[in-house]
Amino acid sequence: MNFKKIALWVISVFAVVFIIAGISFFAFRDKALQKAVAKVTDKMSRDYNSSFSVKEAKFNGLSGIEMKGVTIIPKDADTLLQVKEISTSVNLSRLLMGDVQLGTLKMRDGFVQLVKNNEGWNFKSFLHSKKDKEDNDDDARRSYAERAYRLLTKVLNLVPTDMALDNLNFRVDDMGRKLSMNLSKMTLADNQLESNIHVVEDTIIQNWKVKGFADPRNRKADLKFFNTDTSRIAVPYISERYGLKSGFDSIHVNLEKIEMESGELHVDGYASIRNFMVNHPKIALKDVVIDNARFDYRVLFGDRYIALDSTSTVQLNKLKVKPFAKYSVEADTTYQIKAHIPTMPAQDFITSLPKGLFTNFEGMEAEGNFSYNLDFLMNKNKPNALVFDSSLKKDNLKITKYGAADLAKLNGSFVYRAIDHGRAQRPVLVGSGNANYTPISQISPYLRKAVLTSEDPSFFSHRGFITEAFRQSLIKNIKTKKFSRGGSTISMQLVKNVFLTREKTLSRKMEEILLVYILENNHIAGKERMLEVYFNVIEWGPDVYGIGEASRYYFDKSPASLTLDECVFLASIIPSPKTFMYRFTGEGDLKSYALKHDNYIKNIMLRRGLISAEDTIAQKGHVNVIGRARGRLRLNKENIFANDSLDIDEIFFNLSKQAF
Template sequence: MRKLNKKKIAVKALIILGVLIVAAIASFFAFRNMALQKAVEKASNKMSRDYNSAFTIKSAKFKGLSGIEMKGITIVPKNADTLLQVQEITTSINLSRMLTGDVQLGTLEMKTGYIQLVKNNAGWNFRSFLHAKKEDKEEASDSGDGYADRAYRLLTKVLNLVPTDMQVQDIALSVNDMGRRLNVNLQQLKLADEQLESTIKVTEDTISQTWKVKGMADPRGRIADLKFFNTDTSRIAVPYISNRFGIKSGFDAIHVNVKGIEMEGGELHVDGYASIENFMVNNKRIALKDVVIDNARFDYHLLFGDDFIALDSTSTVQLNKIKFNPYAKYSVAGDTIYELKAHIPKMPAQDFITSLPNGLFTNFEGMEAEGNFSYNLNFLFNKNKPNKLVFDSSIKRDGLKITKYGEANLAKLNGAFTYRAIDNGRAQRPVIVGSANPYYTPLDQISPFLRKAVLTSEDPSFFSHRGFITEAFRQSIIKNIKTKKFSRGGSTISMQLVKNVFLNRSKTLSRKLEEILLVYILENNRIASKERMLEVYFNIIEWGPDVYGIGEASSYYFDKAPSQLTLDECVYLASIIPSPKSFMYRFGEDGNLKSYAVRHNKYVRDIMLRRGLITPEDTIAQSGKITVTGRGRGRLRLNERSIFVADSVQIDDFFKNLSKQAF
């Protein structure tokens, strides 16, 4: 009897539970559209309140068990052009995930719409979306999560919003940046059974291309393998940045692979690789011609911890035949520290030369070498202790020897040659570096005071270094970081010589990289002696407007030979090397040096005294003042009458700052 009662109770309980479930399901279906409308209203209010934009949906309703259908979706920022308009979106949501507060899309269909980015005198029409709200920033900073947790949470949310099945048709992106127009039309995109394929039509000015994206994408497994290429055999031209920033670039194909995104031991690991074929870039800041990389690949292993973000040293970068291991780390454990390391393992020198990007190292084209080398870079910067910066760059040679020079024949320094300075892209008059030039001055006929003054000002350790001064580079980096601009270089006389004789004066990345490599070859293969390098340097550098070489300079300023220069005259000549065309602004209306220039020259003399380069007897009758007696005096008179004399105040400030940075 007792067992029978228990059975009846159990049956009644099951009936009641079933009724409740049915009632819950009925209630859900009865009120879910109302809840959806409330959600839309809430989103619309937030858009209006936080982003000053009108968000509207003409109709939104549930379709089937978990599907949602929306039509007429628009976002219009106040007093700006429509930002988004989509005709129809149908999607499904994982209900079990939604109950836990985790939105995960299952399917997505999107038809006919556009995103419109417009910039006018008032700014971009999406400007109100660019800045995070104060409460969002406070929530992020107060969460207590480390970089790993935050990155993992963000990646999870993004990937959950990528449906496993997707079809998109005729969605356009148009950009109008003050008349610069770009149209990108996503004609179709399909993701099914982890296979993605899309067709994209791109038009800009006279450019019209059709791009393809094809490959595997599994947002739930957090893996992907996609290739991006053109439908014909031409190179993809990257749009917009050419018109906007003057950077022309393109490529044949890009391959992106994500092997995994995993949380392990409190660290987030992101692994994969990316490669690019026939990449081209053209910009006046990079090089004077197209720079082309045939093949490049980056195998990455990213790590996110509680207090650091790092690119692990197991990552590799391959540039044609050049392969190296980079390491980078940003850490806030205690101090804020930036760390960078790079290691090129032992490789043939000829492979390195032939792997250099075409157009970036034109002076190396045709160069041949034998032997091997390896390279290491170690950089560490502590934001709270900037003066403790670590910078170490070293090359290990193994039978390295240049057997054939390229366009830059460094050996010509040992004989007579014709030098033509390049100024504003134009070749100047030819200057013969040799005895055929009446102004040419051998090193032993240049005043010892001038040699010592120039070395003191420009490169005190010239005779002991191999082209570079690591400490000078280190101090330059510290100075540039502190001032947040490139305010100090680290050029040695060797670098200035190579720049003048073999390179143009363009301020490009190409020129600077070529300068570094050519200086290394010149100094470490003993192609020319230090004495010969210094002699050529004195006879080619600019000492004034259209004044080249110390022979011309000595005559131009003082109407005498370089061997007859006084100590004060030598110190003055050394002081104008950084900006020789503006030498006249160092003088006042009376034709004498201004007080700051006199102080600067005395400072240099005092350094020379302390270093034992001159004796106290050498300074007798040397007051730091000079008188220009040569042809340059006419330039001083012209400057006194010039209507631009008022601007000399700014030039004075320039020279004062230059004298402060000189040592």
């Protein structure tokens, strides 16, 4: 048998087959392409109420496709997309396996514009997915790892290995707020990416550059984003839209690995930012600046969980934090957060704080070291089992120099000026030179006990914070799905009043926490002195500061002469002193909800042994306002709240109990 002839015959047969298949393929592929365009056109019209058109579409070579005049126009709206020319090639072997993987991509002269006006949005119909139910069910059956891996693979396959984009615009017109970003050029060749972006917003003109390594097939990237003139990049649009100003010198993004290992997806890399600035009234009253920040991440996707691994690191200047976060539906739905600050010098911590966020700490100096741990775990179906633990370990930690907040002034006379809505109020001398100043020994013991009961029962035993009270506050807020209960101690209220503004900013709250810790743990002022200052500076009514003014304003008597009922009343209005008048009826008596609340406080005081049954004789909860405050009561017909129903009173009473 002549094997050579047989082999030649077989080869000839296969050659004929491939030639016939090739002729068939080339004969029908153009029709297949036109059919695909028609299918997209129909889907755009049916699912997105938009017209999709291509002036010309054809194959170029074996795997290349060219299209000209591509447009998407939503019905009765501005054009969403328009591109003059697109040419691309696909990986045929991957296509036969059902995957679309781009090889090359060239695109020029086009735009995407998002327009919102009085007629609506030109992109609204694209915000809601119309995915088939079967696909949704299929995704639901997949593990988080499988879903994430599938999505990342699809996205990376759509990134070509050879790319050239020219003169592409992204435009936004949001009710007259306009932004234009022109991608004059972007190239990707030999795994090197480079682009130039011209940004125009009102009078601001910027030229951005993205440059670095990009290898979509091996799932790796290392890119830098910066301004060509080395100035700080101003993040566009959000300032006009949300009043948030933000900018940075450069961003460095690294994707090191995307890998499936034993059914778990690992995504590793890091991101860093230099000279990051943010400004918003809810954050701070001035620019907040972080010189250097870096996030080394390892994100894990499992069968029924997503986690930020504890090997991740967040670094702000010299401060390093080891975070851990996990969302799991393995048994119940749980949320877990951990944070660990390894032992570090206290001075490095102070100098690492973002500028503008902790203005009262500027100039502060410290000795020694510390470490910190936070542990939070919440089971959505068992909120009462919430875990919250915050602990700080000190090693010869000592504050040697205070910053702008001179905490030591609490031990002597000083002038206090409340800040209300950004305005300094009249000066109040906290000391013997003020006739209204009242030492703790000259204040009715009933007031001391009532205020501690309602505001901070463990004031004399804690160090500024009550972990369990904060945990209970979290549980309450989770159950009500709103911020309905706080965990503020008298120490925190004192620091807030004396050293900080009343602005509700992130900056003020964070400063409050740190200043309280320093005040309490460095024994700068004794508890008795702190309580005395607290009684003499807090607001007890409209332009009424200190208990000396308050006792005369309401009852025309000295603080030492206050009765139990009067003291409980004064304690009850501390959370909202300017609205005290709404607790009274048109006849000048306390409303039923206010009476219930005050009796509730007295009962707690009785149970805790702070008062005796004899103390309550003739104390039925009624108070007689005879001082200047009486002029603010809405008496008789002037009081629109005089006829509140019992149901409304019950609501107010129940709200008042939340603090206990």
